[in-house]
Amino acid sequence: MTDDTVFEFDLVFSLPADAAPEADILDAVFEAGCDDAVAGLGAPGMIGFAFRRRGRDGEAVIAATVAQILPALPTGSRLREVKPDLVSLAEVAARLAISRQALQKRPMPAPSQAGLYRAAEIAGHLRASPGRIAQALAGSEAWFAAAPAAQRLNARLSLGTFPERPDQI
Template identity: 60%
Template sequence: MADKVEFEFDIVVSLPKGSDDEDVILDALFDVGCDDAVVGLGASGLVGLGFTRVGVDAELVISEAVKQVLAALPTGSQLREVKPDLVSLADVAARLQVTRQALQKRDMPPPSLGGLYRASEMLPALEDQPGKVRDALDAARGWFASASAAQKINARASLEQS
């Protein structure tokens, strides 16, 4: 049996117009079992949820969380993004608690889109780095462990919505 891993990921969902009652949203998320999420309601029409969940397979863990979230939210809500997928060096630096400049000095995979990097490609590159960057990876492994699954789920969501 495979070992369980702690996965860290964010889910961003758009809400249909007129369905942004924060109390209703928070109660509904709690009722479906998302009481472990950090919920962000700062951007009008969007809900962001940060999760840390344990499981064997990141795609299964994240997909289940997405299903829970969509079941709680009003009809017409749509998955916008699962993170981490495309990330900036600043995002990675914040996770590792190092400076962006520390990453700029190292060999990184090529950017994918608009200066953003695929988080799934970052971990192998960072594991090859000496010093503080590599030493900081343990604290961010759950985030990197979610990256490939986030990428797949985002691709499927994009295809379904097009």
């Protein structure tokens, strides 16, 4: 990877029950310098942010983003997931702007869990695909570039070895 590698990833946080109103949280995130974040507020008690950031190492870029955004979130907020890691073929197809059936016709790695695949593993299989899928992949390289780092960070979250405080990241 180079300093110019773009990583596209999502950070999903759980919020404490007594969290500030969503508008206040979004203002604080913006004031923390995360004005490039796209926020998702779908599930109660959860908030997600999508980023496209540059750097040399995906894990370092994502960890730095967590350290930047976490102080802006209400006390007690916790990073729950980094995406893309486990993905469905429908998610990959949507990213590539192709049909899920087109993916199903290609050799794929074995699913990791309940029909979900590791994005990092799918990327290699798609790069070997001729024609339209390989061309579509070029527009999603930033998403796939973040996948190995997301997988490693999610493992650290599961094992409890990813720091919960920004000053430890």
